[in-house]
Amino acid sequence: MTIQRPGLPGDLPSPELLWARWALVAVLEATSEAEESTRYRTGTWIDEEGLHLDDCGCTWWTFSRVGEGRYVLFGEDESSGVKWHRTPIDMLAGGPDWLPYEELRDRLEGNELGCVYWYENGAWARAPYPDDLGDDGLDCGMSRFVDRDDALSLLDEHVRHDAPGAEILMDHAERYRLTAELLESYASPADGSVPDLPAMGRALRRAELTPRTATAG
Template sequence: MPSPEVLWARWALVAVLEATTEAEESTRYRTGCWIDDEGLHLDDCGCTWWTFSRVGEGRWVLFGEDESSACKWHTPPVDMLAGGPDWLPHDELRDRLDGNELGCVYWYEDGAWARAPYPDDLDDDGLDCGMSRFVERDSALRLLDEHVRRDGGTSAETLMAHAEAYRLTPELLESLAAPADGSTPDLPAMTRALHRAALTARAETVG
């Protein structure tokens, strides 16, 4: 896993690029990537959903599930909250557990990622498959290619570099973004998402 700041930057960048006013105003179930007051979300309207949140200074939580996760099917059951700190969103996580909707939980504190201990025979909790699109830089760039102009082959790299340095601006988005469907970028919605994601701040200031 990369640092939470890098993971946040890559994921938030996709959420910014996918932001539309229509999606903001919709009360229907959302898919794709988006950001709200809870944090970053990913849902493919299938078997993968994730939430990533900043929880105070130097604290982050990542939870969700992928169809490859073996945690919730393991016998005996795996306590995915074992050893978790008090600041985790325990009420939501336990509701997810009770609904059999949770595949794994990771948290970050004191400079390190952590999770509950797993049995020796559990080798896949869904994290690799679910998060590889952001964890692996090449995968993240391929994902960005769907949202940027193809006029020199460096747009995705440029956007990624600015996002990871927390120096994105609406002007950069306007100059580089190009929705995959050929439509006009919804710059007002993207700008609102950009400020919500705090990608205009330096990485040192976001937690």
């Protein structure tokens, strides 16, 4: 699946599929040490606000569920030209009233926001862009989860290499039937350490990828 530059709402897959792929990476990267850290957090993780990605460099993103059938995706990649556009672009134009406006406006005031997408009534949407905008950062930020092969490659350093663990875990996550037993069978950090299964279990429950909490078929 290709993401245009700038991104189009139709470039994004269903929010359930995007959530499943992103959440699986967050679950596999979960550690008790990271959960307890009070320092600025990087990597991929899930908390009460939703899914997060921060590479401590050029890109950060948040993906949140906002009630039944509603999602919001926002963040920034250095490739985004939105906030630098000569004619100011209102990234919140046309947004529904349930968006997290306080946080989004704080980000705007801090010059930290590159784009905002939202989902409701079965479709993605965003503010209108001028024809001369070159990029909003969606491609560089989200292609890692939108393209399934790219998403699978993110799992390589977290699963056993003597079994098709990445494909199996991804398949179960996308069908919302991932279990702690599967994680225990296939999780294997690249540094050779023991997987932090308790932290992974907590992240899995928060991600709601298990059969009892299925939201997508």
